[in-house]
Amino acid sequence: MSENTGGKRSLGAKTLAVPTPVWLVAAYDSGGKPNVMTIAWGGICCSDPPCVAVSLRKATYTYGCITARRAFTVNVPGEELLKQTDLCGIITGKTSDKFKEAGFTAVKAEKVDAPAVQECKLILECRLAHTFELGLHTQFVGEIVDVKAAPEILTDGSLDMGKVKPMLFDPGTCSYFGTGELLGKAFSVGKKS
Amino acid sequence: MSENTGGKRSLGAKTLAVPTPVWLVAAYDSGGKPNVMTIAWGGICCSDPPCVAVSLRKATYTYGCITARRAFTVNVPGEELLKQTDLCGIITGKTSDKFKEAGFTAVKAEKVDAPAVQECKLILECRLAHTFELGLHTQFVGEIVDVKAAPEILTDGSLDMGKVKPMLFDPGTCSYFGTGELLGKAFSVGKKS
Numbered sequence: 001m002s003e004n005t006g007g008k009r010s011l012g013a014k015t016l017a018v019p020t021p022v023w024l025v026a027a028y029d030s031g032g033k034p035n036v037m038t039i040a041w042g043g044i045c046c047s048d049p050p051c052v053a054v055s056l057r058k059a060t061y062t063y064g065c066i067t068a069r070r071a072f073t074v075n076v077p078g079e080e081l082l083k084q085t086d087l088c089g090i091i092t093g094k095t096s097d098k099f100k101e102a103g104f105t106a107v108k109a110e111k112v113d114a115p116a117v118q119e120c121k122l123i124l125e126c127r128l129a130h131t132f133e134l135g136l137h138t139q140f141v142g143e144i145v146d147v148k149a150a151p152e153i154l155t156d157g158s159l160d161m162g163k164v165k166p167m168l169f170d171p172g173t174c175s176y177f178g179t180g181e182l183l184g185k186a187f188s189v190g191k192k193s
Numbered sequence: 194m195s196e197n198t199g200g201k202r203s204l205g206a207k208t209l210a211v212p213t214p215v216w217l218v219a220a221y222d223s224g225g226k227p228n229v230m231t232i233a234w235g236g237i238c239c240s241d242p243p244c245v246a247v248s249l250r251k252a253t254y255t256y257g258c259i260t261a262r263r264a265f266t267v268n269v270p271g272e273e274l275l276k277q278t279d280l281c282g283i284i285t286g287k288t289s290d291k292f293k294e295a296g297f298t299a300v301k302a303e304k305v306d307a308p309a310v311q312e313c314k315l316i317l318e319c320r321l322a323h324t325f326e327l328g329l330h331t332q333f334v335g336e337i338v339d340v341k342a343a344p345e346i347l348t349d350g351s352l353d354m355g356k357v358k359p360m361l362f363d364p365g366t367c368s369y370f371g372t373g374e375l376l377g378k379a380f381s382v383g384k385k386s
Contacts, residue, residue, distance in 0.1 A: 043236025
């Protein structure tokens with residue numbers, strides 16, 4: 001390894017980025033059964049139109065659901081839903097009713113043809129806008145047509161991550177972490193006086 | 194709003210997802226000057242080949258850098274770099290040397306034609322693989338050709354997010370949050386016995 005990396009070690013060509021989100025992606029299958037899966041490969045990808053990207057393997061049951069109905073929801077579980085959320089990353093919708101197994105309630109999203117997870121306090125309703133084949137994963141870019149939030153995660157009417165307490169996934173240790181303390185205001189704390 | 198949302202409120206079509214990462218994207222401009230900017234619109238998007246996506250507006254100086262050199266690094270700042278990281282989201286490389294202004298050290302990445310931020314303990318070296326025009330933002334998908342990590346963020350040789358202490362961006366309150374406590378093992382904690 002070259003000297004200029006300051007003593008860092010090479011870990012190879014791996015998906016070792018942190019933090020990654022822990023989100024529940026939900027969609028109806030072609031028969032109308034709601035399905036949900038846990039993902040960590042995703043993120044916001046455009047401000048206008050507002051879009052969120054989620055990457056799924058073709059082998060997942062949810063892949064076929066999103067392709068068929070061209071809509072999905074991104075449901076953000078708080079840390080109180082740790083066990084149920086982990087379960088939705090273990091079992092498959094091919095052979096089970098994942099909403100039922102996890103104890104989640106499927107409700108129809110208001111503005112798109114997809115189910116939402118009632119127990120999640122933050123829900124993004126998405127219309128499939130783009131499908132990008134990247135390799136093992138396919139990236140679905142959803143246009144966010146509405147965001148639904150429980151009153152208890154709002155501060156002065158705005159979403160407050162400190163109240164959502166979303167989980168983080170660490171690909172390195174294959175573990176979940178919680179949300180930490182407020183550190184400071186963006187576009188402000190680093191300003192030179 | 195429909196009754197089935199369980200009392201949730203509509204916040205409209207907005208990029209209100211949490212958590213979003215706080216990453217420093219670095220690239221050389223056409224003249225070889227290293228530039229760096231703070232982003233929160235990004236995430237892992239494919240496992241094989243390993244890829245990470247970052248979204249930038251065309252108006253940013255870094256946009257032209259990545260387009261010209263077809264390479265970039267994703268540098269993950271720990272919370273100890275809060276102020277410097279915020280500053281890199283405020284000033285522009287068009288009229289300033291952002292590495293110098295932020296007190297960051299630019300080092301050449303080992304495997305791609307891009308600078309890295311020496312002070313960041315986790316660095317992803319990326320080759321530009323895809324460019325997707327989504328609207329206000331352009332999504333650059335980088336193939337991760339190597340990951341460099343400082344020894345102090347490793348546990349038994351593996352990356353440990355608990356040691357990196359990456360920051361999170363909350364688009365709702367426009368604030369940074371820290372990484373919280375370890376909650377449990379993935380693909381394990383939710384297993385039914």
